[in-house]
Each structure stands twice: as C-alpha cells, then as structure tokens.
Amino acid sequence: MQKIDYSIIVILAISLLFSCKNEPITKENKSTKAEKEIVKSKEPHRPTFHFTPPEKWMNDPNGMVYYEDEYHLFYQFYPDSTVWGPMHWGHAISSDMVTWEHLSIALYPDELGYIFSGSAVIDWKNTSGFGKDGEPPMIAIFTHHEPEGAKKGTKTFQYQSIAYSNDKGRTWTKYAGNPVIPNPGIKDFRDPKVIWDDDSDQWVMVFAAWDHVKFYGSPNLKDWTHLSDFGKEWGTHAGVWECPDLFPLIVKGKGEKKWVLLQSLNPGGPNGGSGTQYFIGDFDGKNFIIDGEFAENFKQDTTVWLDYGRDNYAGVTWSDIPQSDGRKLFIGWMSNWDYAQIVPTESWRSAMTVARNLVLKRTNLGLMLFSEPVKELAGLRKSTEVIDASKAPDGFSVSLAADKKVVGEVNLKFSIPKGAKTKITLELSNTKNEKYQIGYNAATNEFFSDRRAAGKIAFSDKFADKIHTAPRFSENPIIELQIFLDVASAELFADKGWTVMTDIFFPNEDFNQLELIADGEIELYKSKVHWY
Numbered sequence: 289m290q291k292i293d294y295s296i297i298v299i300l301a302i303s304l305l306f307s308c309k310n311e312p313i314t315k316e317n318k319s320t321k322a323e324k325e326i327v328k329s330k331e332p333h334r335p336t337f338h339f340t341p342p343e344k345w346m347n348d349p350n351g352m353v354y355y356e357d358e359y360h361l362f363y364q365f366y367p368d369s370t371v372w373g374p375m376h377w378g379h380a381i382s383s384d385m386v387t388w389e390h391l392s393i394a395l396y397p398d399e400l401g402y403i404f405s406g407s408a409v410i411d412w413k414n415t416s417g418f419g420k421d422g423e424p425p426m427i428a429i430f431t432h433h434e435p436e437g438a439k440k441g442t443k444t445f446q447y448q449s450i451a452y453s454n455d456k457g458r459t460w461t462k463y464a465g466n467p468v469i470p471n472p473g474i475k476d477f478r479d480p481k482v483i484w485d486d487d488s489d490q491w492v493m494v495f496a497a498w499d500h501v502k503f504y505g506s507p508n509l510k511d512w513t514h515l516s517d518f519g520k521e522w523g524t525h526a527g528v529w530e531c532p533d534l535f536p537l538i539v540k541g542k543g544e545k546k547w548v549l550l551q552s553l554n555p556g557g558p559n560g561g562s563g564t565q566y567f568i569g570d571f572d573g574k575n576f577i578i579d580g581e582f583a584e585n586f587k588q589d590t591t592v593w594l595d596y597g598r599d600n601y602a603g604v605t606w607s608d609i610p611q612s613d614g615r616k617l618f619i620g621w622m623s624n625w626d627y628a629q630i631v632p633t634e635s636w637r638s639a640m641t642v643a644r645n646l647v648l649k650r651t652n653l654g655l656m657l658f659s660e661p662v663k664e665l666a667g668l669r670k671s672t673e674v675i676d677a678s679k680a681p682d683g684f685s686v687s688l689a690a691d692k693k694v695v696g697e698v699n700l701k702f703s704i705p706k707g708a709k710t711k712i713t714l715e716l717s718n719t720k721n722e723k724y725q726i727g728y729n730a731a732t733n734e735f736f737s738d739r740r741a742a743g744k745i746a747f748s749d750k751f752a753d754k755i756h757t758a759p760r761f762s763e764n765p766i767i768e769l770q771i772f773l774d775v776a777s778a779e780l781f782a783d784k785g786w787t788v789m790t791d792i793f794f795p796n797e798d799f800n801q802l803e804l805i806a807d808g809e810i811e812l813y814k815s816k817v818h819w820y
C-alpha cells in the first residue's frame with residue numbers, strides 16, 4: 289500500500305492559501321465568487337457594510353435609479369488601475385441599498401470620450417422612443433469627456449450624451465445623435481442630473497458649468513433647450529462646481545412643496561477639499577428662485593453643507609423611487625479629492641456612504657435639509673446592548689467593547705446642563721494604541737471628529753491636519769447622536785440628521801475597543817449599541 293506523505297499535503301495547502309491571498313483579483317482569475325468574498329473580507333480596511341467596487345478605482349455614484357424592485361447604483365470606475373483614469377460606469381444592484389450584487393461594466397469610453405458622471409431615469413411614457421415591446425427604456429444621461437481636447441487645452445471637450453437600455457440596465461446602446469448638448473465653450477461643463485417635472489410637463493436637466501449650474505428642458509431626452517442659470521452669486525465658489533442635483537420635496541408635516549439644489553464643489557469643503565452645499569428654493573419650470581427666508585438666514589456667502597465631514601462627495605439622489613415609498617434617497621462617494629487616489633488600500637479604492645433619506649424640515653433657522661440613514665440598515669443589527677443610563681455629575685468612562693471588532697451603530701441620547709462645558713467622546717481604539725474620536729463639545733456647541741491618531745495618516749498631509757468640526761443647529765436640550773461605525777469610516781447623524789459628519793480612517797489593526805467618555809456634567813438617557 290502506498291504511503292501518504294501528509295507533510296507534502298500540508299505544505300501544498302499552505303502555499304495554496306498564500307498564493308490565494310497574494311493573488312490580485314483580476315477578471316482572468318478562475319476563483320469563485322465565494323472565494324473572492326473571503327479574500328475581500330481579509331483585505332485591511334475593506335468595509336463590511338459599505339459599497340466598494342470589487343477591485344480598482346471608483347469615484348462618484350452615477351445613474352441611480354429604481355426599477356422593478358432593483359436599486360441601481362452605477363459609479364465612476366476605472367477597471368485598469370487603483371487611481372483615476374479613463375472613466376467607465378461600473379454597475380451594481382440591490383434590493384435594500386445595503387447588500388449589493390456586482391454586475392458587468394455598463395458604459396465604456398468611446399470615440400466621443402470617457403464616460404463621466406451623470407444620472408439615469410425610467411422613461412415611463414417612452415418620450416424618447418427607445419422603449420421596446422411596450423416596456424419603458426432606462427435612459428442614462430452623462431457627460432462625455434474627450435481627453436485629447438482636454439490635453440490640448442481646448443474648452444469644448446465636455447458635452448452631454450445619452451444611452452438607453454431595454455434590459456434593466458444590463459446592456460446599453462449609446463444614442464447615435466450624441467452629444468445631445470454640445471459644448472458652447474465652457475471648460476467645466478458636466479454631470480447632468482435629470483428629472484421629470486410634472487408641473488412644467490418636461491424633462492429638466494441640471495448640470496455644472498464651472499461656477500454655476502445650468503438648467504435645460506426637453507420633451508424627449510434628446511432635444512434640449514437652455515432654460516436658465518443659477519449660482520454665480522450664491523454659495524461658495526472656493527472650488528469648481530460639480531455634480532448638482534435638483535428635486536422637489538414636501539416640507540415635513542406642512543404639505544408645502546419646495547425645491548432643493550445640491551451642489552458639490554472641489555475644493556472649498558467645510559473641513560477642506562471636496563464638499564456638498566445645498567440651496568432651498570422654488571423652480572417654476574424655467575428658473576430656480578432661492579427661498580427668501582433661506583437666503584436671509586444663510587446670506588449669499590454663508591454656506592450650508594449637506595455633510596460637514598471630509599468624506600461625502602458628489603452624492604445625488606435616486607430617480608423613480610415609487611410614490612408608495614416616497615423617500616428621497618441619497619448616496620455619496622465616501623472620499624475626498626484631497627487624498628482619494630493615495631489612501632492606503634491595495635486592490636481597490638473608495639467606498640460609498642450609507643444610503644440616506646433627505647428630509648426637508650421647517651426649523652428655528654427656516655427650511656433645512658436633514659439626512660436620515662435608511663431604515664434598511666437596521667437589518668444589519670445582530671445584537672443590541674443598552675448603555676447604562678445614569679446621571680453623572682462628574683462625567684464617566686464606560687467600556688462598550690473590550691475585544692470586539694467595532695462595526696455597528698451607536699445611538700446616544702443625553703443632555704448637558706446649561707453652562708457646563710462637557711465634552712462627550714466616543715473613542716475607538718486598538719492594541720496599537722491608535723484611536724479615533726467622535727462626539728460633541730458643549731463648550732463650543734460643535735460636533736467633532738478626530739482621526740489624527742487613528743492609524744495611517746502619513747500618505748497625505750491633508751488627511752489628518754486638524755480636528756473636523758460641525759455646528760449644532762438644534763436648540764433642543766436633548767442631543768441625539770446616531771453613529772455608524774465600519775472598519776474604515778464613521779458617519780454621525782446628529783439631531784436626527786440635522787448635522788451630519790462622514791469621515792474615513794485607516795487603523796493599522798481593526799479597532800477592537802469602544803469607549804464612551806464624558807469629562808463633565810451630563811445626563812445620559814437610554815442609549816444603545818447595535819453590533820453588526
């Protein structure tokens with residue numbers, strides 16, 4: 289009988305294990321989906337519940353549209369490198385905006401250029417004529433960016449184009465009449481977002497043109513007429529305007545319809561680099577007119593930010609969410625052009641934020657936009673711990689986790705007596721003594737996020753140059769914080785999403801300790817940690 293040499297089997301198994309680990313995930317790899325998932329879960333900094341591309345470079349979310357029970361997420365994708373390059377639209381679908389299935393690349397660069405950011409809609413009435421067999425087409429509206437013209441320094445290398453799909457976004461045909469909006473001589477001329485406006489009975493497109501936005505109208509998505517411009521005199525112009533979004537919202541509990549204009553710009557964000565400001569007003573089918581009270585409260589050059597962290601950029605909302613759902617769903621790119629291309633991840637770069645529902649509320653400061661994490665995220669909760677509610681005259685320090693990967697959601701509710709200068713901090717740390725802190729400081733009435741000691745920071749001197757701060761708007765003595773923690777990010781929703789902060793970080797070892805610290809007088813009400 290032949291003798292089996294087990295040591296050879298062990299060596300073979302070990303070398304196989306290591307070869308899998310080190311092998312880049314390429315299209316040629318024969319590994320199964322399950323094997324790829326195992327490799328992914330071992331990659332340092334790969335988020336556990338945030339969307340990431342399977343590999344390589346990703347930036348802005350694009351073409352978000354809901355159709356036949358699928359949330360579509362397209363995204364700026366360069367499949368050949370982990371830095372920005374010739375842009376494609378990557379594609380994924382989800383039934384809950386939390387878990388995603390990757391699909392094939394949707395749009396490839398062509399003779400008109402790279403495929404830059406844009407949107408998608410369902411053309412229910414088949415106004416474009418691209419429908420088939422009685423089914424409405426899905427239409428993508430995007431910017432073509434012609435790289436040669438850009439290199440030569442011409443001004444006309446960006447223009448708006450369309451493509452259509454008759455199979456739920458799986459395959460696409462570009463319109464033969466592209467571009468649908470040629471460039472009149474404006475260097476930055478991009479990122480079209482389209483909606484159907486019932487009141488004016490037309491498709492309305494908004495896109496960015498350097499220091500303002502342009503509105504266009506169309507009966508059929510192919511023929512467009514310039515309606516108006518907005519923005520030269522409003523908001524901040526510390527950077528180039530990009531990726532706008534225009535949509536109506538009913539003011540919560542008031543039945544009143546108002547229009548919101550989201551406007552990303554880079555640089556010039558609230559804590560440096562990329563950021564997204566917003567405006568509230570009315571749209572009459574031609575012009576966006578800023579709301580008088582909003583204008584009065586925030587003046588021309590005072591900016592209101594959708595998110596005060598450094599890592600929520602180029603976000604826009606989903607199209608065609610059914611009326612029965614009624615939400616205005618948003619997702620952003622969880623990075624910042626200041627350092628996105630050099631963050632310390634190896635096989636891929638960037639993640640998206642969690643999906644959020646945008647809500648318009650009338651407040652003591654007039655109309656303001658709130659971001660609420662989508663309720664579907666609650667499906668991630670595996671176990672819940674109640675934090676001991678206590679009156680603490682001298683503060684406290686409570687350990688919420690001693691040896692556990694810190695991935696989950698912390699819901700805090702507290703009040704700080706008037707005049708007290710208490711700082712309440714949620715601190716994530718690891719055995720390497722690295723720590724990330726997020727919380728509220730009553731002395732300044734600000735929220736803060738501090739990643740200066742949170743691990744790898746040396747890759748960019750802009751990454752951890754300061755503590756990030758955000759104003760508190762609410763005057764309610766009870767403060768509520770909802771904080772989503774993944775292995776490489778924190779998202780703070782304060783006062784039910786009135787102030788939001790999203791920041792990424794890169795500890796050298798996953799954070800496995802979580803502590804809640806208050807350094808002075810505070811009353812903590814029923815608070816919870818939900819572990820994912």
Ligand code: FRU
Nearest residue numbers: 348364404405478530531602
């Ligand atoms: C925003 C942006 C867009 C552009 C895209 C290119 O991050 O600069 O303006 O369409 O990225 O990838």
